[in-house]
Amino acid sequence: MNILFVADPLEAFKTYKDTTFSMMREAQRRGHRIAACEPRHLTWKSGDLVHAKVRDITLTGSEDDWFREDRSEVRPLKDFDAVLMRKDPPFDSEYFYATHLLEQAEREGARVFNKPAALRDHPEKLAIMEFPQFVSPTLVTRQADEVKRFHQEHGEIILKPLDGMGGMGIFRVGPDGLNLGAIIETLNQEGATTIMVQKFVKEIAAGDKRVLVIGGKAVPFSLARIPQGSEIRGNLAAGGKGVAQPLSDRDFEIAEAIGPRLAQRGLLLIGLDVIGSCLTEINVTSPTCFQEITQQTGFDVPKMFVDALEAAVAAR
Known part of the structure; x- marks a missing residue:
């Protein structure tokens, strides 16, 4: 296959931990060709196809100069066997526009994973609303008084912005309600911005588990991202420690209920965030x-991912 990765700049990759890099490495190991571009390189003109200035690359196996650029040229996306949208969050306006360009490329014959429309339809924090049976008490609102009532009901809560990533903007408020008013003002900007509020789940001390689902099937191990020191955030970007562990029966139950349904909608790869027995987010970007x-x-x-990608391309 000839695979295009739409991603962040290659020069910014941290290859020792980067998931997109690991996909590229496995794809090249199998003999697939690799190209890359950034969302800003996507272009459409009336009477023409969606195209991008892409870089054909070869992985070198070196830690420093980890890729070699073989050539750079403008090419239609439909000419690739698979286009992988791997741009990191946040899901901002430019990401949104990129999904529309990718959807147009689909209409022209491109095969895009994850499906652009599905990326738009499953915002990572709000997608849990479809599966309330797995979610801890949660509130989504722009109303400060609703947040205060939720706090009174549950005592200890977590507040977070809907467009946050890597643990940014997350606040914990205890039963005393200290600074709750100021936190609400900071996050929802006097009612201008919708926020999410969740009952604090004490099992966060054992980690915020990332459960990967590929082609509707769960990876049998999660990565528990464990908060360090006085932190409440387990996100690796916030200093959490990542510890792999077998999925629990509850993890499997959540993954088996959600994974196949979202796979049918064109989400080849998703990441479920689970604290204790509660689903907190569904990551799709x-x-x-x-x-x-x-x-x-x-x-x-x-290997599991590229197996699923090859099967998905062959089935279309």
Whole structure:
């Protein structure tokens, strides 16, 4: 196959942990050709196809100069066997526009994973609303008084912005309600911005588990991202420690209920965030943790992914 990765700049990759890099490495190992571009390189003109200035690359195996650029040229997306949208969050306006360009490329014959319309239809924090049976008490609102009532009911809560990533903007408020008013003002900007509020789940001390689902099937190990020191955030970007562990029965139950349904909608790869027995987020834009799970358990997550990608391309 000839695979195009739409991603962040290659020069910014941290290859020792980057999931997109691990996908590229497995694809090249199988003899597939690799190209890359950034969302800003996507272009459409009336009477023409969606195209991009792409870089054909070869992985070198070196830690420093990890890729060699073989050539750079403008090419229609439909000329690739698969286009992988791997741009990291946030899901901002430019990401949104990129999904529309990718959807147009689909209409022209491109095969895009994850499906652009499905990326738009499953915002990572709000997608859990479809599966309330797995969710801890949660409130989505712009109303400050609703947040205060929710706090009174549950005592200890977590507040977070809907467009946050990597643990940014997350606040914990205890039963005393200290600084709750100021936090609400900061996050929802006097009612201008919708926020999410969830009952604090004490099992966060054991980690915020990332459960990967590929082609509707769960990877049998999660990565528990464990908060360090006085932190409440387990996100690796916020200093959490990643510990791989077998999925629990509850993890499997959640993955088996959600995974096949979202796979049918064109989401080849998703990441479920689970704290204790509760689903907290569904990540669809650029799920990570391939390398950490593979290194700690020996289970080859990139192999499972490229197997699923090859099967999906062959089936279309």
